[in-house]
Amino acid sequence: MITKHVERSIPRISLRDFDNRIDDITAELCKAAETDGFFSLCDTEISAEEIDSIFETSESFFGLPDNVKATVPFTHKNVGWEKNAQVRPSTGTADMKESYQMQFGSNMVDKWLPDSALPGFKPSAQTFMHKAQSVSEKLMRCFARGLGFPDDYFIAAHDVSRANAQTVLRFLHYFALDPSIPVPPDHFRAGAHADWDFLTLLFQPAGSSGLEICPGRDVVTSFGHGDSWTPISFARGDIVCNIGDLLMSWSDDRFKSTFHRVRAPSEPGRDWFGPRYSIAFFNQPCADAVIQGPGRKYEEVTGEEFTRRAMERNFAALRRKREELEAKREGGREAGGEMARAVEASA
Ligand SMILES: O=C(O)CCC(=O)C(=O)O
Numbered sequence: 001m002i003t004k005h006v007e008r009s010i011p012r013i014s015l016r017d018f019d020n021r022i023d024d025i026t027a028e029l030c031k032a033a034e035t036d037g038f039f040s041l042c043d044t045e046i047s048a049e050e051i052d053s054i055f056e057t058s059e060s061f062f063g064l065p066d067n068v069k070a071t072v073p074f075t076h077k078n079v080g081w082e083k084n085a086q087v088r089p090s091t092g093t094a095d096m097k098e099s100y101q102m103q104f105g106s107n108m109v110d111k112w113l114p115d116s117a118l119p120g121f122k123p124s125a126q127t128f129m130h131k132a133q134s135v136s137e138k139l140m141r142c143f144a145r146g147l148g149f150p151d152d153y154f155i156a157a158h159d160v161s162r163a164n165a166q167t168v169l170r171f172l173h174y175f176a177l178d179p180s181i182p183v184p185p186d187h188f189r190a191g192a193h194a195d196w197d198f199l200t201l202l203f204q205p206a207g208s209s210g211l212e213i214c215p216g217r218d219v220v221t222s223f224g225h226g227d228s229w230t231p232i233s234f235a236r237g238d239i240v241c242n243i244g245d246l247l248m249s250w251s252d253d254r255f256k257s258t259f260h261r262v263r264a265p266s267e268p269g270r271d272w273f274g275p276r277y278s279i280a281f282f283n284q285p286c287a288d289a290v291i292q293g294p295g296r297k298y299e300e301v302t303g304e305e306f307t308r309r310a311m312e313r314n315f316a317a318l319r320r321k322r323e324e325l326e327a328k329r330e331g332g333r334e335a336g337g338e339m340a341r342a343v344e345a346s347a
């Protein structure tokens with residue numbers, strides 16, 4: 001599919017003087033959530049230097065040999081390391097990346113490398129997770145207010161001090177590509193998807209390009225997206241945030257969980273072909289959190305059930321995509337056969 005690029009700008013929201021400005025910030029956040037579902041944050045408690053430093057930590061992890069990273073493999077508890085293994089239903093092909101996911105709770109047992117493998121890694125990752133959680137809790141307070149819930153309603157549902165917390169910090173490394181070898185059009189660094197968490201915080205070194213968004217989704221139960229994409233750039237030290245399917249559902253579809261992707265570089269001279277690093281913090285509900293919007297549009301579900309259904313929808317969409325690709329390949333083989341017969345007949 002040919003990409004149509006559309007200029008849009010996402011709002012930049014300052015968290016300066018948060019306690020005194022909470023109502024103004026709430027209004028800005030809700031407006032952003034109701035439109036494109038993406039916004040960037042500045043003046044947070046995470047400094048640009050802290051973001052630089054966590055990228056050094058992430059690069060040191062990815063610099064380890066694969067056989068060391070493979071000692072903490074990805075599991076269905078949504079933690080651990082994977083490489084070339086995440087297939088998106090939108091593409092049917094694996095993202096060109098590796099990633100390592102960490103959590104706060106008991107799912108991380110045996111999923112941290114020993115300190116001798118990467119001295120200081122675990123405490124620096126955990127310190128950063130707590131800072132990202134603290135920024136997230138400010139946003140949760142505002143979104144609760146905006147929806148008419150008590151201020152600490154979403155914070156309690158995402159309590160990372162509980163053993164059944166599911167919130168994730170994800171380090172991502174998209175591989176360097178050779179500019180002389182064109183990437184097929186259906187291959188992406190990260191294929192189009194919507195996040196199924198409550199709210200995602202994204203960090204990038206300034207100047208890394210590739211992230212694109214495609215707003216326009218009306219209901220959380222639909223899987224499709226349009227074809228008008230907008231590139232998003234990051235100012236140094238800013239955090240780009242997006243609403244996930246869980247908050248879209250919890251707001252009765254008022255706040256939008258928007259499709260996004262990371263395009264592969266395609267034009268030497270314009271695009272960056274070197275490695276790309278990013279960090280995502282996914283706010284996931286505790287397994288026993290009870291989820292229902294103020295207007296009760298969707299039936300009440302637990303955090304565990306919501307996640308299970310989101311994964312099921314994802315796998316069903318992936319199955320459909322695989323069948324579609326298989327049918328195309330069969331069609332291609334048959335058309336190829338017809339062509340061969342036609343050539344034979346005309347020879
Ligand atoms: O790397 C990025 O910029 C985006 C990553 C992302 O969307 C994800 O992992 O869900």
Ligand SMILES: [Fe+2]
Nearest residue numbers: 193194195260
């Ligand atoms: Fe995402």
